[in-house]
Amino acid sequence: MRDRYDPQVLVYRKGKTQETVDCLAGFDLVVAVMAVGIVVRMICPALADKWTGTTVVAVDSSLRSAVPVVGGHHGGNDLALHLFEKLGAYPAITTATDAAGRPSLEGAAAVLGARIVNRSSSKDVNLAFLREEVPVVRLTGPKVVLVDEGVAILKSKGGVIVGIGARRGVEATEVVEAVRLAMASVGRGIDEIRAIATGEIKRDEAGICEAAEMLGRPVIYLDGKVLNAQSPMTASRASSLGLVGVAEPAALALSERLIMPKRAYGRVTVALGE
Structure with a gap:
């Protein structure tokens, strides 16, 4: 800003x-x-x-x-x-959501780099954000989807989603360096990152949040149901936590395809989606 x-x-x-x-x-x-x-x-x-x-x-x-x-x-x-x-x-x-420290549909669209297709849904969705966590679900086609007025439809504008997994206590500098190396490995720049995505279980991991601030990008925390709905390419130790993974599923949940399967950079795991 x-x-x-x-x-x-x-x-x-x-x-x-x-x-x-x-x-x-x-x-x-x-x-x-x-x-x-x-x-x-x-x-x-x-x-x-x-x-x-x-x-x-x-x-x-x-x-x-x-x-x-x-x-x-x-x-x-x-x-x-x-x-x-x-x-x-x-x-x-x-504005009600901001005054209450809650997310909003418009804010979610901005974070995801997307436009709101059915603007009439904003009232219902923002009221829901005031009461609870509203799930973000990505559908890939071809599909025919029947929704009611309370479902917001977002159309992606493109950009790289960086899926992050990390060991407990990871430092922000470790995360930033891992992201830089991952993006460089696929010939992409930091300015092409749309958002950082990780699991809800990482919400209290200060290193990830601070790294996102250093990179100037938002963090999106995805719950277990969203992560487990994905089909990652590689197995993950997160299975012990009841998850199919963190980095790859997080990247897949908000993108159309993986452009880099998960790679470990020290205590940080990175996957890239687009």
Whole structure:
């Protein structure tokens, strides 16, 4: 997030409704340095739906608070956090899932590098995220799948999924080096990684989480049912834990195919999927 924004100036002149609508349409993200009430009156004529509207964050003139007014799940919350990092402005995030520290459909799609096909499912899925863990299941075709309105369908945009398995107490530097070596072995760069995937049993492994932060990529934790639904190419010692594996199944669960079966790099096991 830290180098993502290229600031430009949008000047608001009271009473120029169409001018405001036209100006907002030319931006993806807008920081409005004014009271939230003024911002609401300013943008009302430009509001359509949350999927197509411009994301607007209001910041008070003293730069004490950053309030995502519209588009919280579409860049507004991240922008508010960015302003907190750079200016110290308190990020007044009010979207339910974020306020509760829970995942969201939009966030999951971003992590997976995917687009949401049936946007109408977002309400039901985000409500479910507030109550429980919502499983991520990957289906490969050809198939005909019948779903109800509460099932979100995501279409992958591509990228490498790095499946990780590791011994207890592994260091972040070990994980990062293993990932770099694995990616180099298939002629791919770190910038091509979409996400790090591992088993839910590794959620408390600080080395994996810290390595993902160092690489600038999210970690997706998959439960045992998802891992065991895969067909890994090689046997795993994770069978003693009731799992068919960790690194390969994790990579397979979020990709179409393995581009590198699991390899051991010291205390870290890596598999790559695409």
